Amino acid sequence: xxxxxLVFEKYLVSKGLKLTKPRKIILNTVFATHEHFNVxxxxxxxxxxxxxxxxxxxxxxxxxxxxxxxxxxxxxxxAKDHYEHTYxxxxxxxxxxxxxxxxxxxxxxxxxxxLNKLAKKHNFNIKEFNIGAKGICNxxxxx
Amino acid sequence: xxxxxLVFEKYLVSKGLKLTKPRKIILNTVFATHEHFNVxxxxxxxxxxxxxxxxxxxxxxxxxxxxxxxxxxxxxxxAKDHYEHTYxxxxxxxxxxxxxxxxxxxxxxxxxxxLNKLAKKHNFNIKEFNIGAKGICNxxxxx
DNA sequence: TTGAGAATGAGATTTATTCTCAGAATTAAC
DNA sequence: GTTAATTCTGAGAATAAATCTCATTCTCAA
Ligand SMILES: [Mn+2]
Ligand SMILES: [Mn+2]
Ligand SMILES: [Zn+2]
Ligand SMILES: [Zn+2]
Numbered sequence: 001x002x003x004x005x006l007v008f009e010k011y012l013v014s015k016g017l018k019l020t021k022p023r024k025i026i027l028n029t030v031f032a033t034h035e036h037f038n039v040x041x042x043x044x045x046x047x048x049x050x051x052x053x054x055x056x057x058x059x060x061x062x063x064x065x066x067x068x069x070x071x072x073x074x075x076x077x078x079a080k081d082h083y084e085h086t087y088x089x090x091x092x093x094x095x096x097x098x099x100x101x102x103x104x105x106x107x108x109x110x111x112x113x114x115l116n117k118l119a120k121k122h123n124f125n126i127k128e129f130n131i132g133a134k135g136i137c138n139x140x141x142x143x
Numbered sequence: 144x145x146x147x148x149l150v151f152e153k154y155l156v157s158k159g160l161k162l163t164k165p166r167k168i169i170l171n172t173v174f175a176t177h178e179h180f181n182v183x184x185x186x187x188x189x190x191x192x193x194x195x196x197x198x199x200x201x202x203x204x205x206x207x208x209x210x211x212x213x214x215x216x217x218x219x220x221x222a223k224d225h226y227e228h229t230y231x232x233x234x235x236x237x238x239x240x241x242x243x244x245x246x247x248x249x250x251x252x253x254x255x256x257x258l259n260k261l262a263k264k265h266n267f268n269i270k271e272f273n274i275g276a277k278g279i280c281n282x283x284x285x286x
Numbered sequence: 287t288t289g290a291g292a293a294t295g296a297g298a299t300t301t302a303t304t305c306t307c308a309g310a311a312t313t314a315a316c
Numbered sequence: 317g318t319t320a321a322t323t324c325t326g327a328g329a330a331t332a333a334a335t336c337t338c339a340t341t342c343t344c345a346a
Contacts, residue, residue: 018292018343039333054295059334076219079303080333093258095267106261111254115236115276118249123281124238132273133258138266161312161323182302197326202303222334223302 011068097137154211181223240280
């Protein structure tokens with residue numbers, strides 16, 4: 001159990017925004033699992049318990065969670081933006097199977113170090129990495 | 144002047160598809176510059192000379208160019224998919240400024256080697272790299 | 287308790303991308 | 317060159333993720 005609630009509240013206060021019931025529900029549902037998610041999945045999950053949270057509010061809350069450093073935009077699949085935790089999760093890269101959609105997550109300080117070095121050379125200040133590759137997974141190659 | 148025409152024709156023939164006038168126009172316009180592009184920009188560019196090529200055909204041709212190994216989906220900006228050449232261009236990663244949208248392209252065999260190593264460990268067969276970072280560029284930091 | 291501002295749900299709107307379909311173009315065989 | 321089988325095309329309709337509008341409700345500091 002992290003204190004994403006505290007982080008979020010701090011962020012909201014710092015921006016003069018209010019900690020409302022829908023925002024709490026959204027935050028808690030987002031952090032109830034550790035999977036990548038999209039708005040539709042999140043909406044369905046929330047709706048199981050709370051019939052009164054709208055899609056609009058979810059769409060409005062996600063940028064706040066991003067700004068607060070709790071989640072980030074991750075992959076885009078089937079024409080939908082997907083998100084994942086940054087708070088409480090180590091950075092990692094994604095190997096995505098083009099056949100079955102499987103996602104392998106791998107940590108690699110090494111790639112980050114190299115990117116940092118390259119960025120330095122170009123006077124570029126990295127805020128967020130986005131590293132990955134598409135290809136074919138083990139199982140799909142065997143078939 | 145590369146022979147992207149030859150590559151494309153070969154691909155089309157191999158798939159039992161036809162080398163039509165609109166497809167030639169689209170291919171040539173795509174390879175008339177070396178910049179990233181989106182469908183709207185490409186459409187406008189084509190329309191300057193050819194009033195009879197439709198958006199639908201552009202949308203239908205792009206996947207063929209991708210499959211033929213001539214271009215790849217690159218970044219997504221302002222809710223639009225962007226593309227870039229793979230044929231005739233070295234692989235590179237992108238440093239994207241969050242403030243001004245500037246894109247710095249950097250080659251790095253090193254990151255690719257590491258990714259290949261990691262992929263091998265996971266029995267994953269990489270078809271395409273996707274490496275980059277978001278942050279703040281030189282100019283925007285100074286302001 | 288109250289008031290000013292922020293936030294909400296519902297549904298309309300936007301807009302990139304995909305789909306439909308009737309007519310046109312391509313290609314290989316004759 | 318004709319033909320025929322098939323693929324392609326443009327135009328516009330359709331789809332759907334994401335954003336916006338607005339009247340009403342909520343939040344919270346005072
Ligand atoms: Mn992940
Ligand atoms: Mn590029
Ligand atoms: Zn797979
Ligand atoms: Zn910049």
